[in-house]
Amino acid sequence: MTGGGRIGGFLLWAWTALVLAFLILPLLVVVPISFSSGAFLTFPIPGLSLRWYATLWNEAVWWRATANSLVVGTAATLIATLLGTLAALGLARASFRGKGLLTAVLISPMIVPLIIVAAGTYFFFLRLGIGSGLVGLTLAHAALGAPFVLVTVGATLKSFDANLARAAAGLGAPPATVLRRVTVPLIAPGMVSGALFAFITSFDELVVALFLTGPSERTLPRQMFDGIRENLSPTLLAAATILVLLSVVLLSLAEWLRRRGLKNRGIRA
Amino acid sequence: MAQQATLPISGHELPADAQSLKARLRKSERTNKWRAFLFVVPLLLFILITFIIPIGSMLYRSIDNPQVVETIPRTAAMLADWTPPDPPSEDVFKTLVAELRSPPDPAAIGKLAVRINYEVSGASSLFRKTERRLKRLDDAAPYREQLIKIDKDWADPELWAAIKSLDSPLTGSYFLAATDMTRNVNGEIEMQPGSRQIYLTLFWRTFWLSGFITLMTLLLGFPIAHLLAILPLRTGNLLMILVLLPFWTSLLVRTTSWIVLLQTNGVLNDLLVWLGIISNDNRIRMIYNKAGTVIAMTHILLPFMILPLYSVMRTIKPTYMRAARSLGATQWTAFWRVYVPQTLPGVGAGAILVFILAIGYYITPALVGGQDGQLISNMIAYHMQTSLNWGLAAALGSLLLGAVLVLYFVYNRLVGIENMKLG
Numbered sequence: 001m002t003g004g005g006r007i008g009g010f011l012l013w014a015w016t017a018l019v020l021a022f023l024i025l026p027l028l029v030v031v032p033i034s035f036s037s038g039a040f041l042t043f044p045i046p047g048l049s050l051r052w053y054a055t056l057w058n059e060a061v062w063w064r065a066t067a068n069s070l071v072v073g074t075a076a077t078l079i080a081t082l083l084g085t086l087a088a089l090g091l092a093r094a095s096f097r098g099k100g101l102l103t104a105v106l107i108s109p110m111i112v113p114l115i116i117v118a119a120g121t122y123f124f125f126l127r128l129g130i131g132s133g134l135v136g137l138t139l140a141h142a143a144l145g146a147p148f149v150l151v152t153v154g155a156t157l158k159s160f161d162a163n164l165a166r167a168a169a170g171l172g173a174p175p176a177t178v179l180r181r182v183t184v185p186l187i188a189p190g191m192v193s194g195a196l197f198a199f200i201t202s203f204d205e206l207v208v209a210l211f212l213t214g215p216s217e218r219t220l221p222r223q224m225f226d227g228i229r230e231n232l233s234p235t236l237l238a239a240a241t242i243l244v245l246l247s248v249v250l251l252s253l254a255e256w257l258r259r260r261g262l263k264n265r266g267i268r269a
Numbered sequence: 270m271a272q273q274a275t276l277p278i279s280g281h282e283l284p285a286d287a288q289s290l291k292a293r294l295r296k297s298e299r300t301n302k303w304r305a306f307l308f309v310v311p312l313l314l315f316i317l318i319t320f321i322i323p324i325g326s327m328l329y330r331s332i333d334n335p336q337v338v339e340t341i342p343r344t345a346a347m348l349a350d351w352t353p354p355d356p357p358s359e360d361v362f363k364t365l366v367a368e369l370r371s372p373p374d375p376a377a378i379g380k381l382a383v384r385i386n387y388e389v390s391g392a393s394s395l396f397r398k399t400e401r402r403l404k405r406l407d408d409a410a411p412y413r414e415q416l417i418k419i420d421k422d423w424a425d426p427e428l429w430a431a432i433k434s435l436d437s438p439l440t441g442s443y444f445l446a447a448t449d450m451t452r453n454v455n456g457e458i459e460m461q462p463g464s465r466q467i468y469l470t471l472f473w474r475t476f477w478l479s480g481f482i483t484l485m486t487l488l489l490g491f492p493i494a495h496l497l498a499i500l501p502l503r504t505g506n507l508l509m510i511l512v513l514l515p516f517w518t519s520l521l522v523r524t525t526s527w528i529v530l531l532q533t534n535g536v537l538n539d540l541l542v543w544l545g546i547i548s549n550d551n552r553i554r555m556i557y558n559k560a561g562t563v564i565a566m567t568h569i570l571l572p573f574m575i576l577p578l579y580s581v582m583r584t585i586k587p588t589y590m591r592a593a594r595s596l597g598a599t600q601w602t603a604f605w606r607v608y609v610p611q612t613l614p615g616v617g618a619g620a621i622l623v624f625i626l627a628i629g630y631y632i633t634p635a636l637v638g639g640q641d642g643q644l645i646s647n648m649i650a651y652h653m654q655t656s657l658n659w660g661l662a663a664a665l666g667s668l669l670l671g672a673v674l675v676l677y678f679v680y681n682r683l684v685g686i687e688n689m690k691l692g
Contacts, residue, residue, distance in 0.1 A: 008600070016493045020508070023515050023571060026526040029536055033529065041529050042539060083312040090308025094301050104681055106312055109320055111677050113629025115646040116324055116666045119653050123330075124323030143320040146312055204519045207631050211653070224521040228636055232528060240522040247518040254517070255510060 027244055034237035041232065052234040062239065064216075065223035072134055072219060073202040076141035080198040083142075084149025085191050089183070091150075092157040107147040114207035117144070122211040137212045137219070141205055145198025152197065156190030156261060189261030196254050328670070331447075331663035334440035336384040337432060340377045341368045345436035353426035353454045362412040362423075370403055387658055388431035388442065388452075395422045430454045443664035468648070468665065475645040478563065479627035483620050485567045486574035490619070491612075494575045498582035509579070516572040524636050527565045531556040531637075557639030565633050570626055574619040577684070581615030618684040625676050629669065645669055 033041055037049035056062055087106060091099065109117070117140065125136035164186070168178045184191075206221040213222060220243075227236040337345050344365040351357045372378050382396035399419055406415055416423040434442065434452050445451060449466040450458055460466070493512070497505045515523060530536050538552040547553065555561065585608065593603035631646035638644070645665060652662035 012492055012496050016496045016508070019489045019493045019571075020511050022489070022568065024511055026523065026530055026568060027515060027518055029530055030522070030526050033536075041535070079315075083315055087309045087312035090305045093308070094298075094305035096302045096306060100681075102309065102313070104677070105321070106309075106316055108677070109316065111625050111673060112320075112324065113631070113646055113666075113669055113673060115629065115631045115649050115653075116327070116670055117320070119649065119659075119662060119666060120324035120327040121319070122653075123327050123659075139319045143316055146316065150312070200517060204521075206521065221519065221521050224519075224525070225632070225636075228521065228525055228528065232525070236525065237529070240519075240525050243519045243522045247514065247522075251510065251514055251517040255513075 030237045030240045031244065034234060034241040036234055039234065041234065041237070052238040055235045056238045059235070061218070061223060062220075065218045065220045068134060068213075068217055069203055069220040072138050072141060073199050075138045076145055076202040077195050077199040079138070079142035080145035081149050081191060081195045084146040084194060084198070085153050085187070087146075088150050088153035088157060088187075089179075092154060092160070103150075106150055109144050110147040114205070118208045118211040121208060125212065132212060132214045132217070134213070134217050137209060137217070140208045140212065141202035142198075144205065144208075145201045148197035148201060149191065149194030152194035153187055153190040156187045160186055189257045193254050193257045193261070196250060196257070200250060324670075328663050328667045330659050331443045331661075331667050332439045332441065333660065334384075334435060334438055334442070336377075336381045337435040338438050340372055340381045341365060341432070342436075344368055345432055348429060348433040348436065351429065351433065353430060356413065356417070356424045356426070357429055359411050359413045362416055366403065366406065366412050366416075369400065384435065385428070385431055387446070387661070388435070389425070389428050391422060392428060392431070395420050395428070399423075426454045430456060443660040444667075446661050447664035447668060468645075471643070471645050471648055472668070475628050478559065478642075478644065479624050482563055482566050482570060482627050483574075483623045485563070486571045486623050487616065487620060489567070490571055490574040490578055491616075494578035494582055494615075495612075497575075497579050498585070499587070512572055512575050515568065520569060520632060523569055524565055524633055527561070527568065527637060528556060531561065531564065556637050557642070559638070559642045561637035561639065562634045562642035562644070565637050566627060566630060569633065570623045573623050573626060577618040577622065578612065578615040581612055581618070585611045614684065618680065621676055621680045621683065625673055625680070629673060 033045060034052055035048050035050065036042075036045035037047035037051065038045060091103060121136065121140045122131065125131045125139075128136075130136040130139075160183075165178050165182050168182045169175070173181070204221060206219075206225055209219045209222050210225070213219065218226075220239075224236065224239065227233065227239075341364075344361060347361045347364055348357060351361065369378060378396060378400050382393045385396070386393035399416065402419055406412065422428060430452070434456060442452070445458060447468050449461045449469045451461055453459055493508075497508055497512075500508070528535070532538075533552045533554060535556075537555065538547070541547045542549050542552065555564070589607050589611070590603050593607040594600070598606065628644070629646055630644055631650060634642050634644045635647055635650070638647070646669070649662050649665050649669070652658045652665065
């Protein structure tokens, strides 16, 4: 296909356009309907209005759900970023026996089916007395988010020039100073992008939340899930539209960080 | 190191201070290893406590079987020499009544009843009914006839066979149930009749639907990853952002979108009616069935296929293709014989990743799968939340986790988890 016939090139572009449309259009379909003046999810919409956004604004449950999600997401991200970064530094620093297995264990939360995580943490946290509530959910989400930090920081460390840290140490900087003044600034883009992944993982996680939270600790995904099951209203689409907007912001942030990270390491992108 | 090598003396003749230098180097390397490991310890402990141990103890429920051994141990032991089909002797009944009259804790009989009920339906109400009448039994007359008079199920050999088979603190019966097998009265393992083979059917459906979804993501993703990889970096990155956007969008938002699009009075059907392609009474059913699960999951998992493909394709040098062409290969041969084999690591990585994620899906099938689009996770959730048969949920979960871990191992061998790409 490379440099191949005009028809091949055209087909490739056409296919790409179709697949991109398949990826993007479904996200956009909620946007116009959320501005509908009618109560039904029909298209074309009868008229433009902000009434569903007004409804959303006035519903206390959505605010509480948002607040819960932000609290859990932030706390889980902090834990995941701290522990994940430390572990990535340790794994990059030396090779020892069983390192592969250790890494596999640390990354496993990424691939274990969520229903199994949910069932496991449900029983275990119940016994610890944190079975229902935001504490247990935060801990579970931190475990789910930490592998992302481990992977992104690990990737940054791979192209990290260890001579910089050695030079600093050779010039008399104690290890803590080397870490704080040389290593961390250089791996910061990896940390932040890992943190973003950890945050979105928590912010979007529903299965564990279904098991670990009661009605008063509803998170945003839980609120949406109940909404979809009970009554798919335009209010829900208004919330969905805001979340699409949020994903655009987060993606831009992640992309900006990635480019900064590449630039810092002298790679042109 | 290089300087040491030029020294004219060999290892065993090293002067004392050089010997100690070597020892010090080794020591410092060892310290370094330990220090590195110490950095990993916090996360390791955290993952152990909040993840591995909880999951492990949950999965233990799939073999944990304390009810019979703790509540009616002597009765169960006496059943060792009982043979069906006649109900056991008066002695067994006498022991049973004695043990039911003095349970180790007030809830024990209820738990026992529920446990036996998993094997023989109806056992739960049988035990409850009997428990209520225990006080009124005539201690002078034989218990055997009295119990059978309370409920003739006490004469059912299947009930006694079940109690006998549960006389062990660990059991394989949940795993038997999870693979549609059961023990007959004689204690032999046999398959459930075809119409009752729900779990194997569900595992099979989960695997083939996940395989199909993986194939769809590959078909959709391969050309686009190829185009992104050969485009100039700037344009490629721009298009890549479009691939990544759904990746960053809430799963529930994407699922909502598909419902809005595909339901019978949804946008797509509206459009088709408006265009006159279908009539208003013949709206197509595209969601709340297998199709719904496949479409929504393909959409959600597609980026996980494109990313590894792209990162492998970027490293493929176009010169190989050109060489093949100049040696006389047709466009198709060059593509199929030279280009595609080089993409296989990416295909493998993407396919395994998508498949692993797909077989554990729960939310999307629950919302858009209807009846026939449910996967094994949904059944685990059902036994966790509705039927409360946690042992069976744990057995199904163990089988699912086993499959995932095997694939994870293969993935690790193939790609190395530390090479996982996250956009």
